[in-house]
Amino acid sequence: MKKGLIKTVLLSFAGSLCLQASAHAVVADRIVAVVGKEAILKSEIDNRALMARMQNPELAQVKGLPRNILDGLIDQKIILAKAKIDSVKIDLNAVESASNDRFKQLNSRFSSRKEMESRFGKTSAGIREEIHQELLNQELIDTLRRKKTAGVTVTYAETLAFYKENKDRLSNIPDAVAVGQILKYPSVTPESKAQSLSMIQQVKGELQGGADFAEMARKYSQDPGSARAGGDLGYVQKGELIKSFEDAANALKEGQVSDVVETRYGFHLIQMLNKDGNSIHVRHILIGFDRSKVDVPGVIQQLNAIRSDIISGKATFAEMANKYSDDQMSAKQGGSITTSGSTNLIFSPATLRPQLQTIISSLKKIGDISTPQKIDPPQGDPFYAIFILNNRVPAHRLDAEKDYAQLADMALEAKNRRLFDEWVQMLRKEVYVRLSDI
Numbered sequence: 001m002k003k004g005l006i007k008t009v010l011l012s013f014a015g016s017l018c019l020q021a022s023a024h025a026v027v028a029d030r031i032v033a034v035v036g037k038e039a040i041l042k043s044e045i046d047n048r049a050l051m052a053r054m055q056n057p058e059l060a061q062v063k064g065l066p067r068n069i070l071d072g073l074i075d076q077k078i079i080l081a082k083a084k085i086d087s088v089k090i091d092l093n094a095v096e097s098a099s100n101d102r103f104k105q106l107n108s109r110f111s112s113r114k115e116m117e118s119r120f121g122k123t124s125a126g127i128r129e130e131i132h133q134e135l136l137n138q139e140l141i142d143t144l145r146r147k148k149t150a151g152v153t154v155t156y157a158e159t160l161a162f163y164k165e166n167k168d169r170l171s172n173i174p175d176a177v178a179v180g181q182i183l184k185y186p187s188v189t190p191e192s193k194a195q196s197l198s199m200i201q202q203v204k205g206e207l208q209g210g211a212d213f214a215e216m217a218r219k220y221s222q223d224p225g226s227a228r229a230g231g232d233l234g235y236v237q238k239g240e241l242i243k244s245f246e247d248a249a250n251a252l253k254e255g256q257v258s259d260v261v262e263t264r265y266g267f268h269l270i271q272m273l274n275k276d277g278n279s280i281h282v283r284h285i286l287i288g289f290d291r292s293k294v295d296v297p298g299v300i301q302q303l304n305a306i307r308s309d310i311i312s313g314k315a316t317f318a319e320m321a322n323k324y325s326d327d328q329m330s331a332k333q334g335g336s337i338t339t340s341g342s343t344n345l346i347f348s349p350a351t352l353r354p355q356l357q358t359i360i361s362s363l364k365k366i367g368d369i370s371t372p373q374k375i376d377p378p379q380g381d382p383f384y385a386i387f388i389l390n391n392r393v394p395a396h397r398l399d400a401e402k403d404y405a406q407l408a409d410m411a412l413e414a415k416n417r418r419l420f421d422e423w424v425q426m427l428r429k430e431v432y433v434r435l436s437d438i
Contacts, residue, residue, distance in 0.1 A: 033070060034434040035077040045070050045438060066438045076141065078427050083140040088147065089234035090139045092225030097380055099132040106131070148423055149416040154408055162411035163400050173398045173406070176346045177360055178391035180317055180335035183327040183375075184303055185264050185383045186294035193289060200260050200267040200287040207257060213271045213283055222266065223286040231271070231283035238278045243328065245270070249282050264326065265289070291381060299384050303372040307386050310369060317369070317388045326383070336390065344405050346393060353378070363389035 033040040045066050053060050062068070106127070110116040113124055120127055154162075163170065203220050207213060214230030221227040241249070245268060248261040252272035261268045266288035274281040306320050318334025325331040339347045349357050359373055370387045377383070400407060 030436075032436050032438050033074060034432070035074050036081060036431055038077055040070065040073055040077075042438065045073070048073070070435075070438060074428075074433060075424050076137070078431050078433075079141050079144060079424060080137055081431065082427055083144045086144070086147075088140055088144050089236075090136070090143050092229070093223060094225070095132065095136050095139050096224040098135050098378070099128065101378060102131050102135065103128045145416075145420050148420055152412065152416055152419065154411045154415055158415070159404065159408045159411045160400060162414060163398075163407055166410075170398050170407075170410070173393075173396055173403060174348045174350065175395050176348055176393040176406075177389065178346045179337055179360055180321060180388040180390055181327065181330055181337055181385050182303065182306060182317070182321045182325045182335055183330070183383055183385040184299045184324065185326050185381060186296050186299040188289040188291060189293045189295065192291075192293060196267050196287045196289055197260070200269065200285070203285055203287070204260065204269055207269065213257065213269075213285070217283060217285045220287070221285045222288040223284065226284065231285055232273075233282050233284060235274075235276065235279045235281045238280075239328075245284075249280055250275075296384075300372045303384055303386050307369055307371070310388075335388065344409050346391060346406065359387055360389070363387065365389070366391060 029041050029043045031039045032042045032045060048069050049066050053065070059065060107113060107116055107124075110119070116127070117123055122130070199220075203216055207216060214232075217227055217231030221231050223231070226233055238246070240246075242263045242265075245261055245263050248258050248268075249270050249272060252258055252270065254272050254274060256272055258268075258270040261270060266286050268287075269285045271283040272280065273283060302324075306324060309315050310317050310320055316334075318336075321331050321335030325335060330337045333345075336345050338345060339351045349360050352360065355375065359370055363370060366389055368389050372384050372386055375383050375385055398407065
């Protein structure tokens with residue numbers, strides 16, 4: 001259990017652990033492990049142990065913390081090596097956005113950028129790159145973990161066995177809710193659209209004149225996650241892309257370039273590279289919209305009109321979510337939302353960010369609908385939404401039958417974690433690992 005905690009701690013400090021640790025550099029250093037051809041230094045272990053104790057005081061009492069961190073770091077390097085061998089594809093846009101947000105958060109803690117650079121002994125560019133690399137590594141690991149555990153299920157017998165084994169620590173179930181949302185992004189001004197359309201038409205003209213698509217993407221595309229790769233999005237499964245983009249892409253033949261396609265992000269040109277079953281491999285060039293000027297009153301008015309129609313009985317929340325919500329995943333479920341990694345529609349409000357917890361707590365009765373709320377996500381553009389309370393389950397002692405869906409989620413998570421750990425141990429046998437005393 002402790003080892004699992006250490007691994008979680010090790011990987012959850014992405015983007016801040018190594019940076020903050022640089023202020024505590026160790027004078028004498030040595031190699032404590034070699035994984036394949038990569039060395040792990042004692043200073044890195046010491047720094048991670050220091051930051052782990054600073055951010056999780058309970059770890060101060062854990063014996064052998066440096067060794068546990070070293071084991072976790074070895075596993076991390078082995079998993080990353082496997083992810084690269086398997087050519088694991090990740091959402092580079094999300095990584096880039098998260099990196100920028102993390103850098104801004106870090107920068108805000110200092111009176112000036114110069115002070116931040118002095119504290120860490122790195123340039124701003126170096127700090128930003130280290131944050132990006134840490135988050136990129138974490139996303140590769142998480143994606144590979146999901147890939148390895150895809151299709152894993154738990155039987156009724158396995159769920160009950162998990163319950164019996166963990167009954168004591170699973171005795172209490174906190175408050176739980178079921179919530180729906182209708183999410184809308186404010187539309188950009190006509191002037192912003194016209195400016196972006198003019199630029200994408202210029203790019204289209206250059207392509208029609210024989211310019212190379214990948215080179216044009218590197219030169220013009222405003223998608224930071226794919227521009228450096230020539231606009232390459234890799235293979236994506238059906239349903240993972242915005243509908244208008246996906247429909248336009250699927251209509252293309254291999255090598256063909258689309259006409260201008262509009263999404264909420266801006267205008268795109270898409271090139272089909274390959275189709276493989278339910279997945280497609282495409283490049284794109286994005287000219288984004290200027291979102292410094294958006295129609296906030298318009299989106300609030302639209303959401304208020306939707307709310308009024310639901311309250312008056314003209315339509316159900318589910319019908320309106322399916323028709324109007326900009327979040328495709330929840331819209332398909334009538335607006336119902338789930339927490340990350342779960343298919344259970346009932347979840348603890350504590351798993352939500354504080355802003356959403358406050359909104360949900362204001363909904364007292366089942367069927368209550370919030371007024372339009374501005375939501376500032378950790379990454380990405382702000383949006384506006386209304387929320388409905390579909391169900392509320394008070395805190396109670398866990399019942400294996402009544403709470404079976406939640407119990408099955410817990411059992412599945414434990415099984416996935418065990419199978420992944422066993423797989424990593426198998427990989428350890430295939431990779432050269434040399435250890436020395438810490």
